[in-house]
Amino acid sequence: MTGFDIFAIAFVLLVIVTLFAGVKTVPQGYDWTIERFGKYTRTLAPGLNLIIPYFDRVGRKMNMMEQVINIPEQEVITKDNATVTVDGVAFFQVFDAAKASYEVANLEQAIIVLTMTNIRSVMGSMDLDQVLSHRDEINERLLRVVDAAVSPWGLKVNRIEIKDIVPPADLVEAMGRQMKAERVKRADILQAEGQRQSEILRAEGAKQGQILQAEGRKEAAFRDAEARERSAEAEAKATQMVSEAIAKGDVAALNYFIADKYIKAFGQLADSPNQKIIMLPIEAMSILGSLAGIGEIAKATFGESAASAAAAARRTSSVPNTGPTPPPVAPQR
Amino acid sequence: MAEIFSTLGTWNWLIFGFILMALELLAPGIFLFWLGLAALLVGLLSFVINPSWQTQLLLFAIFTVAAVPAWRHFARSAGSRSQSNPFLNKRTEALIGREFTLEKPIVDGTGTVRIDDTIWRVAGPDAPAGSRVKVVQADGASLTVAAA
Numbered sequence: 001m002t003g004f005d006i007f008a009i010a011f012v013l014l015v016i017v018t019l020f021a022g023v024k025t026v027p028q029g030y031d032w033t034i035e036r037f038g039k040y041t042r043t044l045a046p047g048l049n050l051i052i053p054y055f056d057r058v059g060r061k062m063n064m065m066e067q068v069i070n071i072p073e074q075e076v077i078t079k080d081n082a083t084v085t086v087d088g089v090a091f092f093q094v095f096d097a098a099k100a101s102y103e104v105a106n107l108e109q110a111i112i113v114l115t116m117t118n119i120r121s122v123m124g125s126m127d128l129d130q131v132l133s134h135r136d137e138i139n140e141r142l143l144r145v146v147d148a149a150v151s152p153w154g155l156k157v158n159r160i161e162i163k164d165i166v167p168p169a170d171l172v173e174a175m176g177r178q179m180k181a182e183r184v185k186r187a188d189i190l191q192a193e194g195q196r197q198s199e200i201l202r203a204e205g206a207k208q209g210q211i212l213q214a215e216g217r218k219e220a221a222f223r224d225a226e227a228r229e230r231s232a233e234a235e236a237k238a239t240q241m242v243s244e245a246i247a248k249g250d251v252a253a254l255n256y257f258i259a260d261k262y263i264k265a266f267g268q269l270a271d272s273p274n275q276k277i278i279m280l281p282i283e284a285m286s287i288l289g290s291l292a293g294i295g296e297i298a299k300a301t302f303g304e305s306a307a308s309a310a311a312a313a314r315r316t317s318s319v320p321n322t323g324p325t326p327p328p329v330a331p332q333r
Numbered sequence: 334m335a336e337i338f339s340t341l342g343t344w345n346w347l348i349f350g351f352i353l354m355a356l357e358l359l360a361p362g363i364f365l366f367w368l369g370l371a372a373l374l375v376g377l378l379s380f381v382i383n384p385s386w387q388t389q390l391l392l393f394a395i396f397t398v399a400a401v402p403a404w405r406h407f408a409r410s411a412g413s414r415s416q417s418n419p420f421l422n423k424r425t426e427a428l429i430g431r432e433f434t435l436e437k438p439i440v441d442g443t444g445t446v447r448i449d450d451t452i453w454r455v456a457g458p459d460a461p462a463g464s465r466v467k468v469v470q471a472d473g474a475s476l477t478v479a480a481a
Binding site: 019048155 | 364367368386387388390391393394397398401405408421422424425445450451452453454473474475
């Protein structure tokens, strides 16, 4: 093997190794920094790139895509001295690979620590209730501060979100009880209001009912009075007609009416199922005297023979003959 | 060692070239392709003239090195028009020419605008909050605006 043989083999190997070192394919989403003798010179964009081997070296392979980092859990004391556990996420994107590579050491760690301290200062200036209900405001304040702080590093923080805010367990329990009490209070008030409303409605209904009833009674009384008036009028008229009739005709006819009524009334008394003993006023006996009137009518009607029979019947009765007495005229109802 | 190279011949170069190109597909890095190309060229050349194996090796090395500027030239003319989204990972450059409303006034050269639900700090001539500004320049994460 001659020297030329070895040279040829070595030359090929050198070419291959040099080529390997000089050709750089940067994938999309990354920027590579190039250092010449350790000093930054330029940034390789995605695609095929050639660098000068032996002089240039790839420094950092910087991810240019938006990235998300977890902000680890930490305890924060709020303005009103409640200790809450908070964690979050931050989204950032590198825009300047050189600055992000060389202006800051350990980029992610720097962002995490910066965000954590700012979470503490932002939340520490708020009450617990505010912290729990003003996440948007916290996020925005954090974003403003952190984004301004990281800008010398050639990157931008697009978003910081507080993920979880966990108050201590006993506080959560107290909050739960507070909420429950609030609900119970509302329920009680609603129920009481309902009861009140229903009672009012019921009373109103009763009132209306009573008014209507009274009105009904009033109306009925008016009608009654009218009816009585009418009937009295009718009675008066009837009496007048009767008295006219009497004036024109025979008194005996009147007696007949009275006797007829009397007997009917007596019959009713006798028919009463539970009263076999009948108390009669003394005067009632005298009314029976009107029977004499009946006799006379009969006499006038059927002749003398019947009249004598009637007289005989009267003699056998124990009723003294007091003669016909005009009974008081009672209004007929 | 020397025996391997001394037996190099036309067919071996061609086979070597194909193997390198196939390897390039499996492990993309572009330079294996050049090596394969160079190997094929050497193989074809050894059909015409029959150089010694040392010369073949040297030719292979020279072709490989020559493939770099040739490829670069080809890639420049073919690759410049190929990207359909030129603003990929260059979000700020996509904003150039767009108009926004200042959220905070520009005082001492810096203010903020709200773009896509995040806050961007912008540099430009002083202007009150609420005024319209137009992005004229993007340099990394910093935007330069002018009154629209």
